[in-house]
Amino acid sequence: MITGTALVLDEPLSLWGGVDPASGLIIDVHHPQRGAAIGGRVLVMPSGRGSSSSASVLAEAVRAGTAPAAILIGEADLILAIGSAVAEELYGVRVPVVVKPLDRLARIRDGMVLQIGPRGGVRRASA
Amino acid sequence: MRLVVRAAQATGATELIDIGAAHVDSCLYHGEATLDFVRRLVDGRARVAVPTTLNVGALDLLHPELYRGDPRVAERGRLLMDRYRSLGARPTFTCAPYQLADARPALGEQVAWGESNAIAFCNSVLGARTNRYGDFIDVAAAVTGRVPNAGLHRTEARRATLVLRLASDVPPALRDADELFPVLGIVLGRRAGSAVAAIDGAPPGQSEDRLKALGAAAASAGSVAMFHLVGSTPEAPSLDAALQHRPPLRVEMIHLADLRAARDELTTAAGDRLRAVSLGTPHASLGELERYAVMLGGRQVHPDVELLVSTGRDTLAAAAERGIRERLREAGAELLVDTCSYIAPILRPGEGAVMTDSAKWAYYAPGNVGAEVVLGSTAECIRSAVAGRVLRDDALWGAA
Numbered sequence: 306m307i308t309g310t311a312l313v314l315d316e317p318l319s320l321w322g323g324v325d326p327a328s329g330l331i332i333d334v335h336h337p338q339r340g341a342a343i344g345g346r347v348l349v350m351p352s353g354r355g356s357s358s359s360a361s362v363l364a365e366a367v368r369a370g371t372a373p374a375a376i377l378i379g380e381a382d383l384i385l386a387i388g389s390a391v392a393e394e395l396y397g398v399r400v401p402v403v404v405k406p407l408d409r410l411a412r413i414r415d416g417m418v419l420q421i422g423p424r425g426g427v428r429r430a431s432a
Numbered sequence: 433m434r435l436v437v438r439a440a441q442a443t444g445a446t447e448l449i450d451i452g453a454a455h456v457d458s459c460l461y462h463g464e465a466t467l468d469f470v471r472r473l474v475d476g477r478a479r480v481a482v483p484t485t486l487n488v489g490a491l492d493l494l495h496p497e498l499y500r501g502d503p504r505v506a507e508r509g510r511l512l513m514d515r516y517r518s519l520g521a522r523p524t525f526t527c528a529p530y531q532l533a534d535a536r537p538a539l540g541e542q543v544a545w546g547e548s549n550a551i552a553f554c555n556s557v558l559g560a561r562t563n564r565y566g567d568f569i570d571v572a573a574a575v576t577g578r579v580p581n582a583g584l585h586r587t588e589a590r591r592a593t594l595v596l597r598l599a600s601d602v603p604p605a606l607r608d609a610d611e612l613f614p615v616l617g618i619v620l621g622r623r624a625g626s627a628v629a630a631i632d633g634a635p636p637g638q639s640e641d642r643l644k645a646l647g648a649a650a651a652s653a654g655s656v657a658m659f660h661l662v663g664s665t666p667e668a669p670s671l672d673a674a675l676q677h678r679p680p681l682r683v684e685m686i687h688l689a690d691l692r693a694a695r696d697e698l699t700t701a702a703g704d705r706l707r708a709v710s711l712g713t714p715h716a717s718l719g720e721l722e723r724y725a726v727m728l729g730g731r732q733v734h735p736d737v738e739l740l741v742s743t744g745r746d747t748l749a750a751a752a753e754r755g756i757r758e759r760l761r762e763a764g765a766e767l768l769v770d771t772c773s774y775i776a777p778i779l780r781p782g783e784g785a786v787m788t789d790s791a792k793w794a795y796y797a798p799g800n801v802g803a804e805v806v807l808g809s810t811a812e813c814i815r816s817a818v819a820g821r822v823l824r825d826d827a828l829w830g831a832a
């Protein structure tokens with residue numbers, strides 16, 4: 306079971322060119338949430354975007370300890386799924402990338418504490 | 433193979449297919465994780481099973497003195513590039529493998545390509561078939577020679593579901609101008625996300641260099657892996673063909689104001705102070721290098737401005753044979769290969785904006801290398817480099 310606080314992104318984010326893996330901060334100047342820290346958060350976004358290097362950035366963020374706790378996404382993204390699989394293989398840390406319908410994601414508010422189960426079940430942690 | 437199977441699970445594929453070639457993006461250093469991964473492959477004596485080209489790395493191996501960053505990072509970047517070479521991949525180190533005559537897949541050929549602009553070009557302009565393969569899975573595909581039979585490998589997924597039509601207020605001159613295509617790409621990326629869109633309203637027969645600019649921008653602003661430009665891309669001789677003879681899910685207009693907004697957004701600098709001009713993102717083709725030389729026309733780059741041109745090492749060799757490289761160097765241009773000036777610390781530090789004709793460069797450079805950017809046409813970039821200040825003409829964009 307993984308627990309984390311939701312960071313709901315208003316727009317898709319390319320991890321490469323969008324996040325500095327050394328700090329875990331969003332650096333994309335065109336992104337409305339520039340400056341936000343993704344480390345340990347449950348990242349919620351409608352879809353992936355941009356660079357095919359995002360798999361490496363996710364793995365490097367896991368190595369550096371700045372990765373999100375989990376990623377909830379509205380459509381399957383092979384680049385993030387593979388980055389997560391490689392990071393788990395290399396460092397034994399699991400960052401689940403869970404695909405959920407957009408209407409389910411829309412009910413998640415920024416700052417909600419979420420629990421992600423081993424099979425990808427998502428629920429709100431009881432206060 | 434475990435990664436390829438994992439990819440099949442993630443994409444819902446039930447079978448694997450053979451590929452004819454691969455383009456691997458994993459050779460760009462992003463930290464020790466990238467070296468930890470390739471070490472496993474080298475230790476396991478992996479070799480690529482299909483002809484494999486390599487994407488850009490962290491530094492220019494032919495002109496390493498251009499690197500201005502931490503020498504330890506440069507060393508790690510060089511080591512990663514060497515490791516991928518040792519797997520049997522060809523050291524092309526270019527983001528535009530489609531410019532290499534012997535690395536261009538044929539119409540309909542199944543391949544596994546990484547690098548977002550190359551993926552968009554491969555599907556859209558060459559009509560070869562790849563999904564958006566990111567780091568790690570690109571080399572896993574190269575080593576196994578197989579990929580899941582899913583997504584854009586299949587004909588039905590290549591159908592346009594979204595039609596983007598240039599509205600009547602987009603002037604004819606702009607529809608056929610170089611500067612339209614990077615900006616149109618940003619709008620395409622924003623509107624399409626990961627969907628396949630068909631763009632209607634540009635004159636037919638657009639050049640590969642323009643389509644390169646369009647795809648690179650779209651793959652930066654969205655996760656576009658394929659687009660159709662009606663009359664210019666091979667699977668879109670007509671709008672109906674791009675739609676595979678079915679109705680689209682959505683039809684949207686692109687107005688002049690949408691294009692202007694995208695163009696304005698990519699310019700982050702104010703004023704006309706200029707420190708550098710960056711051309712060749714994605715890597716300049718031989719034709720583009722020649723155009724730069726013609727546009728310079730024997731004039732010198734202003735002493736306060738750095739004109740940096742990125743290209744592939746094979747293209748640079750071809751340019752050297754034709755005397756184009758020397759013409760550019762004599763004008764004061766710096767030529768960069770194997771990497772790019774928005775991913776590595778290459779630019780001379782200084783005050784003022786960096787001007788570029790690339791929406792992709794403009795999109796990523798502020799975050800990656802801290803540059804303040806002005807987007808302009810290629811001709812405006814060259815004029816500005818000579819004049820030593822930002823020169824832009826807004827007339828084409830309908831400004832009063």
